Amino acid sequence: MNHLDKLIYTSKAWNILSGAYKQKKTSSTYLLYGKEGSGRWLHAIAFTALFNCEDVKEVDSVFRPCGSCRNCMNIFNLNFDALKIVVPIPPHENKLDKAIDFTLEAIQTKKAEPFALLTSAKTTNIPISLAREIKKSLALRHDKGQIRVVLFYKMEQMRGASADALLKMIEEPPEDTVIILIADKPDSLLPTIQSRSQKIKIPRLASEDMKEYLLENGDATEHLASLFSKISEGSLGQAIAMLESHGDDENNQRAIFCMLFKSLFHDSGADTLSQMNEYLTLRDRSETFAMLNLWQMLVRDVGNFAVTRDENEIFNIDFSADIQQIAGYFHSSELALQMAETIKITLADLERNVHIQGALMALGLKLKAQISSMQN
Amino acid sequence: MKFALPKSRLFNYLQHVLQVVPSKSTLPILTNILIEALDNKIKISATDLDISITASIDCTVIKKGSTSIPARILFDIIKELPESDISFEATSSRVEIKIPNGSYKIASVAPDEFPKLPAVNTKKEIKISGSDLAKMVSKTTFACSDDETRPALNGVLWQTKGDKMLMVATDGHRLAKMSVENKKLKGLYDDVIVPPKVLNLIPKFIGDTDKEIGIIFGENNIIFNMDDIVLTSRLIDGPYPNFEQVIPASSDKKMRVSKDDLSRAVKRVSILSNSLTHQVKFTLKDASLTLSTTNADVGGEGKESLECDYNGDELELGYNAIYVNDILNKMDADEVIFELSSSVAAGIIYTPSTPREDFLCLIMPLRLAD
Numbered sequence: 181m182n183h184l185d186k187l188i189y190t191s192k193a194w195n196i197l198s199g200a201y202k203q204k205k206t207s208s209t210y211l212l213y214g215k216e217g218s219g220r221w222l223h224a225i226a227f228t229a230l231f232n233c234e235d236v237k238e239v240d241s242v243f244r245p246c247g248s249c250r251n252c253m254n255i256f257n258l259n260f261d262a263l264k265i266v267v268p269i270p271p272h273e274n275k276l277d278k279a280i281d282f283t284l285e286a287i288q289t290k291k292a293e294p295f296a297l298l299t300s301a302k303t304t305n306i307p308i309s310l311a312r313e314i315k316k317s318l319a320l321r322h323d324k325g326q327i328r329v330v331l332f333y334k335m336e337q338m339r340g341a342s343a344d345a346l347l348k349m350i351e352e353p354p355e356d357t358v359i360i361l362i363a364d365k366p367d368s369l370l371p372t373i374q375s376r377s378q379k380i381k382i383p384r385l386a387s388e389d390m391k392e393y394l395l396e397n398g399d400a401t402e403h404l405a406s407l408f409s410k411i412s413e414g415s416l417g418q419a420i421a422m423l424e425s426h427g428d429d430e431n432n433q434r435a436i437f438c439m440l441f442k443s444l445f446h447d448s449g450a451d452t453l454s455q456m457n458e459y460l461t462l463r464d465r466s467e468t469f470a471m472l473n474l475w476q477m478l479v480r481d482v483g484n485f486a487v488t489r490d491e492n493e494i495f496n497i498d499f500s501a502d503i504q505q506i507a508g509y510f511h512s513s514e515l516a517l518q519m520a521e522t523i524k525i526t527l528a529d530l531e532r533n534v535h536i537q538g539a540l541m542a543l544g545l546k547l548k549a550q551i552s553s554m555q556n
Numbered sequence: 557m558k559f560a561l562p563k564s565r566l567f568n569y570l571q572h573v574l575q576v577v578p579s580k581s582t583l584p585i586l587t588n589i590l591i592e593a594l595d596n597k598i599k600i601s602a603t604d605l606d607i608s609i610t611a612s613i614d615c616t617v618i619k620k621g622s623t624s625i626p627a628r629i630l631f632d633i634i635k636e637l638p639e640s641d642i643s644f645e646a647t648s649s650r651v652e653i654k655i656p657n658g659s660y661k662i663a664s665v666a667p668d669e670f671p672k673l674p675a676v677n678t679k680k681e682i683k684i685s686g687s688d689l690a691k692m693v694s695k696t697t698f699a700c701s702d703d704e705t706r707p708a709l710n711g712v713l714w715q716t717k718g719d720k721m722l723m724v725a726t727d728g729h730r731l732a733k734m735s736v737e738n739k740k741l742k743g744l745y746d747d748v749i750v751p752p753k754v755l756n757l758i759p760k761f762i763g764d765t766d767k768e769i770g771i772i773f774g775e776n777n778i779i780f781n782m783d784d785i786v787l788t789s790r791l792i793d794g795p796y797p798n799f800e801q802v803i804p805a806s807s808d809k810k811m812r813v814s815k816d817d818l819s820r821a822v823k824r825v826s827i828l829s830n831s832l833t834h835q836v837k838f839t840l841k842d843a844s845l846t847l848s849t850t851n852a853d854v855g856g857e858g859k860e861s862l863e864c865d866y867n868g869d870e871l872e873l874g875y876n877a878i879y880v881n882d883i884l885n886k887m888d889a890d891e892v893i894f895e896l897s898s899s900v901a902a903g904i905i906y907t908p909s910t911p912r913e914d915f916l917c918l919i920m921p922l923r924l925a926d
Contacts, residue, residue: 250668259585261605261671280580287582310582312704319707320606320751320790321776323674348705354793 183393187416188222189244193380197227198243200378206231207378208353211335211361211369214382217417222294223382224331224360228263229255231327231358258291262328264314267298268337269307279307286333295393295416298333311346318354328357335361336368350376384414394419407458411439413446437471438499441478444547445509453544457537468536469527472543476523482506483516515554522546557593557621560643561613563634569600569611570631572785575757576602576609577627583671589630590670591644591651592622601673602627607754608673608788622667625651633660674777674788681770681781684721688736689769690759692723695734695886695915697752701727711749711792713799714778724799725752730879731799731918732886746773749796754778754789761785803918804895804902811840811894812865812908818845818892819884825849825858826877834877835922840896841870849877873899874922883917899924 188194193212200206210227212220229245229252230236237244245252254260269282289296314330322328330349332338338346350373353359363369366379390409393416394400400408400423412418418439425432436459443452477496484493486507494500510516526543530536578586581604590601596617601610623646633653634642643654646664653660693712701709706728715722722735761782762769770781780787822836829835829849839846843866848859873896884892889907896903899921906916 254669257669259583259669261583265582277580280582283582284580284584315704316707316710317606319704319710319792321793322790323672323776 183397184222184226184244184247186389187219187385187393188226189239189242191219191223191383193223193382194226194244195242196380197223197230201227201230201243206358208357209350209359209361209373209377211363211366211374211377211379212382213363213366213379215384215413215415215418216334216364217295217297217412217415217420218382218384219295219416220362220382221290221333223380224329224362225255225258225263225294227358227360228260228327228329228331231329232260232262258287262322262326264317264328264330265333266307266310266314266331267333276307276309276313279310282307283310293397293420295420297415297417297421315346315349318349318357322356324356326356328354329360330357331360331362333362335363335373336365338369347372385416387414390414390416390419394423398423403458407455410447410451410455411436411443411459413439413442433467433470434474434498437474438478438496438502440471441475442502442506444544445506445551452548453541456540456544465530465536468530468540472523472527472530476520476527478503478506479516479519479523482510483513483520486510486516487513509551509554511554515550518550519547522550557591557623557646558619558644559593559598559615559617560641561598561615563637563639563642565613565615566642567634569613569785570627570634572761573600573602573609573611574627574631575760576604576607576787578604579628585624585665585669585671587626587628588624588665588670589627590622590624590667590673591646592667593617593620595620601670603671603673605671606751606790607757610673610786612784612786621646623651624665624667624670625662629662633662674774674779676779676781676786676788677772677774678770678781680774681772681779683740683768683770684738685766686758686762686769686782687766688721688738690762692721692734692736693755693758696723696725696732697755698882698886699725699727699730699732699917700752703727707792708749708794708796711751711796712755713796714748714750716746716773724796726797726799726802726918729876729920730883731802732883733799733803733917734915735913747794747796748773748778749792749794750778751789751792754780754787757787761787802902803916804897804904806912807895807897807904809868809871809896810866811845811868811896812891813845813862813894815884815887815890815892815907817862819881821847821860821862822877822880822884825860828854828856828858829877833922835874835924836877836880837924838873838875839870840864840866840868840872843867868896871896871899872924873903874924875903875919876922879919883919886917 212223214220226245230243232251232255233245234249234251235246237246255263265283265287267283267286269279286298289298350359361377366374387409391405394405394409404423408419408422412422422432422436440456443455481494481496481503485503491500494503522543526539529539573589581587586604592599597612597614599610599612637655640656645652649664651662651664696712700712709727713724719737719739720735721738724733758780772779777788777790825847826834826836826849828851830851837848843864844861845864846859846861850857883905887907889909892905892907894903894905902918902920904916904918906912
């Protein structure tokens, strides 16, 4: 539980939750939002434990569950009768039996690794069958002193009938019940749900903390732990996913290349260059080509989307969300043209057997300069 | 923990306990049972969080303790064993089941992981006749709603008023109400809404015997104490709608008809009813009841006439055939009485042998198709 102290109980979000608990002013619905894998899940689970802990501790004016009483043990093991969890499942598997199977699978994943990403299927939906069962069970009276928590993971995946079925529960939550919604962005939810929830942003994790976690909780090398914690944009889940499939999965490599591309826009020039260097020192020449080819396609996708705002124009649909996000930096097609040309020249240089590190260093500097000049 | 008991004794109780164990759950511990070895008896408990059951079984306890193991695996093993003494011995992570010619080992879970079961305080217990309770359950629970947007209607309203005990269930389209007298309830006034799932277990547990059942009305739970088996259920939050308001006062338009004849005729004509509404048209005229249906999808029509005892004006009504037959199935008599007033008002159904106050069903009419 040491990671809870560092990654959860010291966060600004936990401060707000602890403050609400202290003042006995908890909301009936919370919306914890932020990047998947940044600790939204653990904040929700720890908050459930705080409500039901038999021996709440106060450390530096911040309340936290003891982590060792029967209730805490069962809550952190995701085996607590008053904690109901709903996760998105493939839409055609909405029958209660199937919904339970998928939910169990997700719960097992989260039990083994609370930061793990639950993004196996592209199209998923919150199962209405399970949501209805939970609604029925909340209509039953319960033992006094126990706070029931209903956790909806990836709430943005709740659509149509499921959202309608839950709206009344969110509008008029049963007594002693807290609903926790977890989503990437608040504006992906129905306005009626947003307006009834207290929104709390779960911040991205610091790369140093992530690196420490990766080294303590897995068999990552110092080098990989350092690299993945830097390029995963504050998402420990993302870093773990990259680490788990490192070296044996083409999709994983694409994801890493895409993260490196994104870091051009988010991080300082020096950071980007050092991250690229760290990754590619382990790689051969063909992988550098693969990375630059992907970057070219991403630039084209971002440029197209920036102009058309049409999702159908995106070729690399597996990075659709990232592309749409980066498109915010492109105020015209000019930046895309400049970047595409720069990458093209570097590819040509590499064809002529130019030194990889040197070529990439030059490329990184040029791209950063182009992005900066557009931003200014 | 170590104990021994004959296979048949354990198997009988396991059958009961298993009725509460969910086949699947997002909380895997619920597919386990909790076994507690106490002084000369063991307790086997299961819960689906809404309903909990504890069976107390006399046996030889060699060492006290508790553990939790998967219910269905244990049941399947015990079911297939020949009759003999079986002994159970638990270590920290496994339970070993020893039989004369072999042994089985099952992984166990710490009892602390099993949900807390509600406490039973027998001081507040009242006794009621098991057969009365089973009868009330079987006559009412069919009318409960399944619509989660109106949770109170998902349960049976159980009222105790003076020395009367009453059960009501409705889904808004039909209603069933039954009351029995019970002198032991004298002075007790209480209203609780009980999930039908737990009520429907009672007749299975008491069988044909007329033994008394202890009932404890708790703040959040209702407890059924059947001596060796204790069944607990959470109550549904109210309030229950004012059902008295929808039951019309006695009407002089009464139709008396053979229950079996009507039930069979409804079944037949409903084959050609609308597949969504199951509407059957009842036409009452001069001691005759005509049932008719039309189904535009298959281009079919059905019509049958029955003799009945009816002296009122001509009346046309539409009813859902499934609801009519559900109600007729609950009537223990050769004839039934329909009390009617108009084509848009609720109809009341009861038998000549049981006063309307003791058992009646209400059915809402459907708007007749043009």
